[in-house]
Amino acid sequence: MKAAVYRRFGGPDVVRIVEQPKPAPGRGELLVKVQATTVSAADYRARTKDVPKGLKLLSSTTLGFITPRIPVLGMDIAGVIEAAGPDVTRFKPGDEVIAMLGGKFGGHAEYVTVPQDGAVAAKPANLTFEEAAALVFGGITAQAFLGRTSLDPGTSVLVNGASGAVGTAAVQLARIAGAHVTAVCSGPNAGLVRSLGAGTVVDYTTEDFTEASAAYDVIVDCVGNVPFRHLQPLIKPGGALLSVVADLPGVLAAGLRSHRTGIHITAGNVPFTGADLAHIAQLAETGQLRPVIDRSFALTDIAEAHRYVSTGRKRGNVVVQVAGPPAGGGLVD
Ligand SMILES: NC(=O)c1ccc[n+]([C@@H]2O[C@H](COP(=O)([O-])OP(=O)(O)OC[C@H]3O[C@@H](n4cnc5c(N)ncnc54)[C@H](OP(=O)(O)O)[C@@H]3O)[C@@H](O)[C@H]2O)c1
Structure with missing residues (x-):
């Protein structure tokens, strides 16, 4: 499968598209064929290690000290379940889902595995995969904090x-x-x-x-x-x-x-839950919550997406179309 990989910390050009083995779902895991994802502020922070004051050491324990420990970024996905591992009961192959991968990352690839008990929910039927991907990062974070x-x-x-x-x-x-x-x-x-x-x-x-x-x-x-x-x-x-x-x-x-x-x-950090994501999806499906997309990029142009996010000026979300061509730029507002 194609994946956007970074082997050193730095500017947008450290991210390269490479061929990688397709993952296999373990017990309780879903194999999702990713249709769309986003480049988020978290991807920017992980790529550059530009983290809030005092958090460099702590974040390095997960991100890596000298070189990246997690080679594929991408915290959020919208896609289709291709296979389910043993003991999966909540979803089945063919289901369209959205998921927040959180600190495990891995969404900037054609396939990713997601635990069925993680922050995963049915994709709102009324949204495209790009729109659905743009719901996840900001939506689940805002919901998790406002839920406090x-x-x-x-x-x-x-x-x-x-x-x-x-x-x-x-x-x-x-x-x-x-x-x-x-x-x-x-x-x-x-x-x-x-x-x-x-x-x-x-x-x-x-x-x-x-x-x-x-x-x-x-x-x-x-x-x-x-x-x-x-x-x-x-x-x-x-x-x-x-x-x-x-x-x-x-x-x-x-x-x-x-x-x-x-x-x-x-x-600081709050847990991302399937319940919060399902709530966000339901609000979107009923037309109350809408994803905001600033720009869309093809996976092959992901370095450009990173470059744009690095400006700190994005409006809402920067989407990466993993399967098929990007639907073009423009703001959903
Ligand atoms: N704790 C967590 O679990 C968690 C989860 C997600 C994100 N985060 C963090 O939350 C922050 C926000 O995430 P995000 O995804 O919303 O970031 P983002 O999409 O990159 O935010 C970009 C926006 O920031 C605005 N901005 C920049 N400087 C500003 C200022 N001085 N005053 C007001 N607005 C300003 C820009 O608006 P203008 O162009 O109008 O200035 C731009 O629209 C990031 O630092 C991210 O790392 C934390």
């Missing part, structure tokens, strides 16, 4: 970094729950986040949201560029801070800060 708090009609939510993969999903999930959403992004992305349900948009290039007098029930931070001491006054008593991006000091201090301030802080 309760959103009710009238809850006020600020999403910092609202136009990225996680942000576009968080804006929609908060809106679906009836929350009033304030989205922080650059001016050109204001229309996008409004179309997803943001009631208020703050253009961070002209306005500093931390200087406003507003207070929120929940802040979802998908950028990690604002110190806690500046976020704390913006969060109502008993509110929540969901730090999707957090450095090591932020992760270590979360418990103590929660105790001291009464703000419920979730920082």
Whole structure:
């Protein structure tokens, strides 16, 4: 099978397409023929080891110290089950699925194995494989973090970094729950986040949201560029801070800060579950949640996809079409 492999850390060109043996599904595993995947912020971080402050050593234990330990990147997939290993009961060959592979990666290949008990769910029937792949990374992350708090009609939510993969999903999930959403992004992305349900948009290039007098029930931070001491006054008593991006000091201090301030802080990694992914898929199938695709690339052009993601400016998701030609660029909004 073809796979996008990287043998050293570095720029987009370290990723090469090579032939590799097709994997075989083990006990309880599905062999999925990948139709589409994305190049995500996690792929960028793994390829470059550009990780939040203090996390280089810890991340190296999984990513590798000198050379990459996991040669095929890609955290998310949409595809078709080709074979099932022994003891698989939940899915069967021919089923169309989406999956979050998480830190195991491996989605940038024609085939990957997925444990049936992992973060895998039926693909929404109304979406193309590209659209379905674009649901996964941001959708499951936003759901996992928002699941740490309760959103009710009238809850006020600020999403910092609202136009990225996680942000576009968080804006929609908060809106679906009836929350009033304030989205922080650059001016050109204001229309996008409004179309997803943001009631208020703050253009961070002209306005500093931390200087406003507003207070929120929940802040979802998908950028990690604002110190806690500046976020704390913006969060109502008993509110929540969901730090999707957090450095090591932020992760270590979360418990103590929660105790001291009464703000419920979730920082760092959260588990990705099949239940969360199924929930995301159901919201997409009923037309409530839509994937945001910035650009699509063929697997053979994956270095270009990495180059684009490296800009830090992608809107939503950058899709890689693994089977067949890409459907072309354009934003689904
Ligand atoms: N903890 C976890 O389990 C977990 C899971 C997934 C992702 N993450 C992390 O979460 C972060 C976000 O992921 P993602 O996939 O959403 O990233 P992404 O799609 O690459 O985010 C790109 C977006 O970031 C926005 N942005 C850049 N600088 C900004 C700023 N100063 N203020 C506001 N927005 C800014 C850009 O908007 P403009 O062009 O408008 O500036 C762009 O739309 C990444 O650091 C990723 O590593 C963590």
